[in-house]
Every structure is written in C-alpha cells, then in structure tokens.
Amino acid sequence: MPELPDVEGFRRVLSDHAVGRKIRRVDVLDPGVLRGVGVGTLQQVLVGRRFGQPWRHGKHLVVPVAGSDSAVLLHFGMTGALHWACDRHRHDRVVFTFSNGELAYRDMRKLHGLRLANGADDVRRVVAGLGPDAAELSRAGLRDQLAGLRRQVKPALVDQAVVAGLGNLLADEILWRAYIHPRRSCADLDTDDFARLHTRMRNVLRQAVSQGRVPPRTTWLTGRRDEKPGSCPRCGTTLNHGRVGGRGTAWCPRCQPE
Helix, strand or coil: CCCCHHHHHHHHHHHCCCCCCCCCEECCCHHEEECCHHHHHHHHHHHHCCCCCCEEEEEEEEEECCCEEEEEEECCCCCEEEEEEECCCCCEEEEECCEEEEEEEECCCCCEEEEEEEEEEHHHHHCCCCEEEEEHHHHHHHHHCCCCCCCCCHHHHCCCCEEEEEEEHHHHHHHHHHHCCCCEEHCCCCCCHHHHHHHHHHHHHHHHHHHHCCCCCCCCCHHCCCCCCCCCCCCCCCCCCEEEECCEECCCCCCCCC
16 A cells, blocks of 8 residues: 555656646546546646646645646555556556656556645645644654544554554554554553654654655565564564554564553
8 A cells, every 4th residue: 555655756756757747648548536527627627737846745645737726636545656657557547648758647446546626725625634744743743643542553643634644564664663562552652652653753754755665674574574474573573463453463572562
C-alpha cells in the first residue's frame, strides 16, 4: 500500500517530468477511477493547460492546474502509482500525454482514484478530515494528537484523521524502533515514549522519503517481517505476528514487551 514516502516519490515523478509542460491529451482508459468528475469535464479542464507544482498532505497528492482555480487530487489506495513511461500497462487508468512522454495513473484495485477540485475550498474539503502530516509533525504536535486517546497506539498512528501519511509498514517500523508494543494504550505513553516515538518517526520518514518507498532493508523490521516467522534485526528474537486494530502486524516480543 502506498504510504507517505511513496506519494512523495510520485510527487517527484510529476515534478521532474510533467510540471510546466502543456497537456496535449488526457486518455481515460477506465472511468471507474474518476471520483465526482466526468471524462469530458476532466479533458476540457486539462487539455492545453499545464500542471503547477504538486504538494502532498498525508497520502493525498494535490496537483494545481496552472492558469485556473482547478486542481487534480490523487489518492493511490492500496495499489495506485504514478509512472512516467512510453509504453502503456494494462492497469493504466488515466494517461496524461505531453510532448516528451506520458504520465500514467496506474492502479490495479481502483479503491480510490482521481478527483477534480474546483478551487481552494474543494481542496480544503477533501483534506479537512485529515490529521497533521506526519513529516511536518513536531514532538509536541505528536503528543497532542495521541496523548489521552483510549486506544492502542498502532491503530491511532495509522488513522489518517489522527496522523496523515502513516500506513501499516511505517507504523510497525516506527514502533519497533521506539521499543513500543503496538497494543500499548496511547494514554499510557509517557514523555520518554513520545520523545522516542517522534525521533524514530522523523528518522524513518527521512530515510524512506529519500528512497520513495519504505525500503525492505534487512536492518529494518520491514525487511524481515515477510520472512516467516522472521527474526528481529536488532536482537535476533523470533518476531511475533498478529492483528492489531484489524491490521497485520509484526513486532519483537523482546524489544517491544507488552
């Protein structure tokens, strides 16, 4: 599932290849990914215009349309991505054609998709229900979002209304690095816990954003969790696997005691 680092990578793809170039054609190969906009309207608004600099909030990518009040809003669901390519793929759903190539919104499962916002108010309505962006959250801000919540810390971290941008892999990685069990109650976290949690979150995001993904390094929990049963990269203890808040979760019983 694309998380904050993946979406940041998609933002770079768009910025590096498509921003400032005239959109020559918009091919909607599967209208099932359009949300609240028809094919004709999308083409009418975009063809002949240029994309401005995109910005990201959590897992949402907002792409202004230069010379208008409109913006394209992209959410990548579980399998979505942006690809700059010359050859089309069977899961390409919307393709933007430029003089130097094509930008494809590619998605196998089509759980989310593409919206067209008609002005800043439309954009604000889409992101209004989201919490602060994880990459911009201060230590005090993280504490304010979590402290006193009567729920487990992992479900809180992946709740986009609490913290925007974190998904399953990032939450497990951050909690493992912070020595915090995913089922700990947010209300039980103390000052030291929040300090570790914030520091590890910043470190993980910085490294993952530079890769445009959550890297499956063997020194990361991410790189070991799919080895059944897998071992802790830090202490070698066999990992525990279970469901926390309905999400498949991995943790080290020695580093992250309940």
